[in-house]
Structure formats: structure tokens, C-alpha cells
Amino acid sequence: MSLDETLRILAAVEPNGPMLDQQTIEKDPDAVLVALGRSFEALSAELAALQQQDAQSAAASCDAKSQMAAVVEPSIERIEAVLNSLDPIERAIMATPARTVVGLGVKARHAAHVLSNYWTDVPERLDWDARTVRHLIESACSVAGVELS
Known part of the structure; x- marks a missing residue:
């Protein structure tokens, strides 16, 4: 694009x-x-x-x-x-x-929205792939200083 x-x-x-x-x-x-x-x-x-x-x-x-x-x-x-x-x-x-941590935060928030079903349960009940992605998104948001809603 x-x-x-x-x-x-x-x-x-x-x-x-x-x-x-x-x-x-x-x-x-x-x-x-x-x-x-x-x-x-x-x-x-x-x-x-x-x-x-x-x-x-x-x-x-x-x-x-x-x-x-x-x-x-x-x-x-x-x-x-x-x-x-x-x-x-x-x-x-x-x-x-994304070219900066701020841009990474935007992409991570979007990913969290798209995969919102990963936050309907505690991480321990998710399958390994979903848990891995959830933790990655949470870490990216943390580093970027953005909250997950």
C-alpha cells in the first residue's frame, strides 16, 4: 500500500x-x-x-x-x-x-483487537500457540508503553 x-x-x-x-x-x-x-x-x-x-x-x-x-x-x-x-x-x-517502538505498539494493539479471544481466558488455559502470541502482544505493548484495553 x-x-x-x-x-x-x-x-x-x-x-x-x-x-x-x-x-x-x-x-x-x-x-x-x-x-x-x-x-x-x-x-x-x-x-x-x-x-x-x-x-x-x-x-x-x-x-x-x-x-x-x-x-x-x-x-x-x-x-x-x-x-x-x-x-x-x-x-x-x-x-x-513499524519503524519505532511506538509504531510497534500500534501494530500490537491492532493484533490484540483482532485476536481478542486470546484474552477471554487465563493464559494457562490457552493452547501453546495462542499463549505464545498473547504473551508476545502483551510484551510489545509493555515495551511500547501502551495499554491493552
Whole structure:
């Protein structure tokens, strides 16, 4: 993925976001990856909030024993829009090499999101491969100074 293509993706997701010029990119080799990470985190947080609202709405309608036909709610449409926005951001994070520890942290946070099922159980109950990957991601996040959510 080219730098221009990645910058277009960022501009599409965050039209009012910080502009990355060539000087910024030369000064900070992971500026693009960090910007992608910020967009990813913002969209992921929005997605989690929408999914929680959707689950609460579904529980409320079940409690009311509503027999009405299912209708596409605005939250479902927004969830789909966020997922569509996340896809190119995630692909760009994967395609952009990390050049610093900060960039490695962005990639590790993304990997933790993709493999979130590795954190649903204690490490000792995971198979060897999953445990190895989980520990690697946790170590990379620790070295990069980023928290796993």
C-alpha cells in the first residue's frame, strides 16, 4: 500500500484530522502508523459503544415481549458504516511497517483487537500457540508503553 493511498484512507476517515505533510513523516517515521492507530482506536471505541447500545436495545425489546417484525435500526446501519470505515484502516495498519517502538505498539494493539479471544481466558488455559502470541502482544505493548484495553 502506497503512502498516498494510506493518506487518502486517513483523510476519508478523519477529514478534519491532522494533516501529515512530508516534513512530519520524515521527522517521525511512524507518524502515519500512529495516525492510523488513532483512527483505529476512535472507530473501535465507537463500534463498542454502538454494539453495547444495540445489545441493550435488543434486551429491552425482548423484555417487552415485542412481536413486531425486525426493522433495521439506525444503530445497525451505523455499526455497518463503522465496520466499513475500519476495514481500510486495519489493512493499512497491517501493510505499514513499524519503524519505532511506538509504531510497534500500534501494530500490537491492532493484533490484540483482532485476536481478542486470546484474552477471554487465563493464559494457562490457552493452547501453546495462542499463549505464545498473547504473551508476545502483551510484551510489545509493555515495551511500547501502551495499554491493552
